[in-house]
Amino acid sequence: MNVEVFGDKDFIESVHSSNGIWILMAGKAIYMLEAENGNALPVWVLKDSAQKFAYGLRDHKLSPIFVPLSNFVGAAWLGAESEKFGEVLASPTHGRVxxxxxxSELRAKLKT
Known part of the structure; x- marks a missing residue:
């Protein structure tokens, strides 16, 4: 069983070593969660972890999509304060925070 449980440093290092992140999409729609301050974008370092999360939702229309790090920190995702999402959830799993x-915090950490 391959489960991602990260501290901050581990997560940032893993994103750098994999040179990107995985998100979930349903067709052309990006899967997001409601958060206190708007929408939150869940991301994973491992494709398997993204798939397990989607399976736990019992939503088989969700597919993991890889986003290269250079694109993720670019204008389309983290390059400017996004109106689409205000937070990023690092490797969420069911039953764990x-x-x-x-x-802006993740953009700064990933650019270092």
């Missing part, structure tokens, strides 16, 4: 980053 994920690391939560603001868009």
């Amino acid at each position: 994920p690391l939560v980053y603001s868009v």
Whole structure:
């Protein structure tokens, strides 16, 4: 069983070593969760972890999609404060509280 449980440093290092993240999509729609301050984008370092999360939702229309790190920190995702989402959830799993980053905080950590 491959489960991602990360501290901040581990998550950032894993994103850098994999050179990107995985998100879930349903067709052309990005899967997001409602958060206190708007929408939150869940991301994973491992494709299997994203698939397990989707399976736990029993939503078989969700597919993991890889986003290269250079694209993720670019204008389309983290390059400017996104109106689409205000937070990023690092490797969420069912029954555990994920690391939560603001868009600007994660952008700064990934650029270092």
